[in-house]
Amino acid sequence: MKTYATLLVFFLTSTLFSQPNTDVFLFDLNTENATFHLSNFKNISDSGGYDNQPSFIDNATILYAGTRNGQTDIVQYNIKSGSKTWLSSTQGGEYSPLKIPNQNAVSAIRLNPDGKQRLYRYNLKNGTNAVILDTLVVGYHVWLDQNTLISSVLEADYLSLYQSDLKTHKNKKIIAHVGRSLQHIPNSKLISFNSKNANGSSEIKSLNPISGEIKTIAPTLLNMEDMCWLPDGSILMAKEDKLFKLNPKHTSEWMEVASLKSYGIKNLSRLAVSPDGKKLAIVAELNDQELAPKLENIQWIAGNWKGEAFGGQTEENWSEPSGGSMMATFKLIADGKVVFYEIEIIREVENTLVLQLKHFGNDLKGWEEKDQTIDFPLKEITENKVVFEGMTFEKTTTNEMNIYVDIRQENGSVETVKFNYKK
Structure with a gap:
């Protein structure tokens, strides 16, 4: 429009x-x-x-x-x-x-x-x-x-x-x-x-x-x-x-x-x-008033979310906060086959939050080294948005959210990819 x-x-x-x-x-x-x-x-x-x-x-x-x-x-x-x-x-x-x-x-x-x-x-x-x-x-x-x-x-x-x-x-x-x-x-x-x-x-x-x-x-x-x-x-x-x-x-x-x-x-x-x-x-x-970096303030992320990206279907399952963390599994399906998986966590660390994830192929072989994770430090939390450095969760309605992920390209540029999810 x-x-x-x-x-x-x-x-x-x-x-x-x-x-x-x-x-x-x-x-x-x-x-x-x-x-x-x-x-x-x-x-x-x-x-x-x-x-x-x-x-x-x-x-x-x-x-x-x-x-x-x-x-x-x-x-x-x-x-x-x-x-x-x-x-x-x-x-x-x-x-x-x-x-x-x-x-x-x-x-x-x-x-x-x-x-x-x-x-x-x-x-x-x-x-x-x-x-x-x-x-x-x-x-x-x-x-x-x-x-x-x-x-x-x-x-x-x-x-x-x-x-x-x-x-x-x-x-x-x-x-x-x-x-x-x-x-x-x-x-x-x-x-x-x-x-x-x-x-x-x-x-x-x-x-x-x-x-x-x-x-x-x-x-x-x-x-x-x-x-x-x-x-x-x-x-x-x-x-x-x-x-x-x-x-x-x-x-x-x-x-x-x-x-x-x-x-x-x-x-x-x-x-x-x-x-x-x-x-x-x-x-x-x-007013986008900044909230404290507590899992209770991002509890709305919890749930089974489905959407489309990279030419296929995506699914993320986020748990409710417990034990100082939230956990998710992610998978991308294209042409009827799983392309890759992710395990993600958001955890409380030293009065802030950090998002960490690891990638796995469709055979569960890890992409990252044994102890390596991809980390996204927290930048801010408002009522309808959680901004990590490189990944943002945005609540649009009770049953819909967008996730924006910064993905580095082969030429060194960074492209922001939008995932639209519905429960």
Whole structure:
């Protein structure tokens, strides 16, 4: 996923993929009596990779772009049950999903393997999909009704605001140099967007889709553009690990209303609030806090893992920690035959961990000398990653992990080989 094609790569790299390991977090939100209180913190995506762009279908259902097996698809999350339903399985990647008004369908930006980017409709009843706009490279969008669309469209190296009538198939350009945040303004028929100025500043503006009138609402936070509206007409924006609020009816000054540092998240970006204003979805990154070099902190490696590498099938069986070590057996099978085996251990040594292994041929003859082992000293441990010098274990989900191994080539260069494993 990752000419027209050159501009497309620039656009996607700088927007969709600017946060490689984001998650979607959900909070209960209480704004009664002029308060702003968040509670009941939950990671609803909880997977490795890119999870982003949440939107509420209703007070109990969220859509977002989620990653599975290296593929970005549309996810529907049920708040009450905590269940997830994957709504797309195309060869392309889907982004920015939204419910289409008065239809049993959602829309999303699809980036196909050939580099073509278009806005698609996905039927929730039968799973079919079709292009909505075939002449515009839509980056972000919002629905006025089932036949009228406001979108940020890629033109050259910037985004322009367009209004599209799906009945007449007419597209009207409104203004150039806009941002990605398109929002309904509560209790009105207006749409807000971010207008980018030549000096680098940005302003939140309103668009009247009927008259075409544009008005300035307020300046954005410096260098920020992600925002959402609360039911009372206040605007929320995020910066670093903090949330700021502004009510344009009363002030033009942003006020800090919450710090989310204690939740262990950082680099807040996309925001979405439920229709009743009682749930807040936030996209952010988890803080990678370094953990103590103890086997208990890497216990998630234990299990029977299978994958593919070197043109064959691989299998690793890691034991639970016991006696100050974890032990594994590895084998590679190609063309129906074992190519080689490994015995691996991770053990506690002098307040750190070390990974050691020995190779064996398919006849169990050792590759290394009698007392020789290949050792990988520990560099760091975080919640989802164990980094040894030359080998890294990365947990992507509870039942999936990647192992990256540095392998020296005959010419002296080092190639990092990725092993993708599933339990």
